[in-house]
Amino acid sequence: MENNNISLKAVVDKSNNRVVFVESNEKFVDIVFSFLTMPMGSVVRLTRNRPPAASIGCMNNLYNSVEILDKRYLRTEACKTMLLYPRNGAGNECKNLKLVINDGVQMRYFVCETDDCANSNYKLLSHYRNAICRCGNRMNWGREVKEREPTRVVFDDQDEGVFVKGPIQLTISYELQVMPSSTPDLDATQHLRSKETTAMLVSPKLAPGFSYEGQPLNIEEYMHQPYYYVITQGSGHFVTSDEMLIHSGEAISSSVLTVIDPKSPCYDNLSTGRGFLKGPAMFTITDDLTITPLSSVTGLSAIRKLKVPFSDLEEHIVYVGKEEASRLLVASFVSETALTNTFLLKESEQGS
Ligand SMILES: [Zn+2]
Structure with missing residues (x-):
């Protein structure tokens, strides 16, 4: 059995062959709660080839339409990646789940392929591959450049949850109602880690870069974190949002990076804030x-x-x-x- 497996106690109605409820600690509930933060493109991608085979309304058709759409109809190549492999606005939290649900797609950060462009020239960062730097080259240098994660204690029974404050025993009913085993209904102020955590689950925003002017549903997006490009002794380099790393003895210089609008075909103020498709088109x-x-x-x-x-x-x-x-x-x-x-x-x- 893998160490990452989570043990649950399930109460089963034998006559109807169904689970009435399960009891678990916060680790499993964190995973179920993380479903609320997933962008729709990820939900379709992660569910469409899994039993029970079913589509989600028309969403699978929308997803397939983007997959086969010729890139000349999109404002940038990155637009297609954004729709098919959207970032989760709560991605930083979800990567700390005990079981991370993905299909092996790693979220990476990309800087210009030109030497020193990220360090001393245009200093741009893209969340998606194939964006174009202001110097004209592609921003595809992502293999060795990663955001440094803050050191996190290895999971154990005393570790706190991601969304839910642990340690706690919770009951999850067959229709996914979650409540503490010892009291009648989940109190967000008491059982979730913070107000921000509650907002992340009940009114999640889009990852930065998805909204655009004129979007009729007015869905908000999260702000970018500040990102820094850091050169280390021995000419190593990395991207980080953690200022502690900039001031570590390892770093010899750092630059603030500007995150580009991946839907913009070139980095300028005139073409930012617009949608995914290149018009005019029918x-x-x-x-x-x-x-x-x-x-x-x-x-x-x-x-x-x-x-x-x-x-x-x-x-x-x-x-x-x-x-x-x-x-x-x-x-x-x-x-x-x-x-x-x-x-x-x-x-x-x-x-x-
Ligand atoms: Zn460049």
């Missing part, structure tokens, strides 16, 4: 949110697939505001006909 979006560049065959093929006679078709003009964008978000999670649910079905019909 797309066909089917009811199940399969998105393809508009062509003479895309609409026809959607009609043929549904076997609808042309006499039954008519054009409508529909409008998207904040209300419709919110309805589309909900529908894309819970149905495979997101556009119909958003634009044709009235709320009472959806409720019924």
Whole structure:
């Protein structure tokens, strides 16, 4: 048995062959709570090839659409990486979970491939590969440059949790309601580590770089941490957010790095703060949110697939505001006909 395995006591209803609840310490609950911080692109990527085979509303179609979209429709190559491999805004916390749920994709930091550009010229940092430095070269130098993690005590029974204050015994019901074993309902002020931890779980923000002007849902993003590029004795180098490391005897110089907008094709103030797609462009979006560049065959093929006679078709003009964008978000999670649910079905019909 691996050391990382977590032991749980499960109470099972034998007649119905189902788990009524499990009891665990904070380590397992931290993992379940971390689900709330995951960006949707990661959820789709991590679940789509796992049993029970099922898609999440239309989300899998959205993900597949980005995967096959030609990069010429995106503002930068990094845009595709951002959507398919999004960073978690709570990534620093989640990497301390006892079991880290990922598919082996390491989150790295990238600086310019040009010698000394990160240290003495433009001093830029990208969270995504293939961004373009202001000097014109790619910022793909990430293999040896890592953020130094603060030293953390190896997990043991006395170690504190990531989101939940430990040590504590908790009960998790079959529908994932979590409560302390000794008292009736979870008190965030008492059992979660801080107000910031609570906010991270119940109103998580996007990782820096995802929001853009005009986004109708106004989703907030976290601020960047300060990042420093550090040269060490013996010409070693690393990126860190930990000022203690800059003042360590190992460092001989450091520079403050500017984090670039990965959606911007070049580093300038005019092109930052915009979205993922390069316009002008037109797309066909089917009811199940399969998105393809508009062509003479895309609409026809959607009609043929549904076997609808042309006499039954008519054009409508529909409008998207904040209300419709919110309805589309909900529908894309819970149905495979997101556009119909958003634009044709009235709320009472959806409720019924
Ligand atoms: Zn450069």
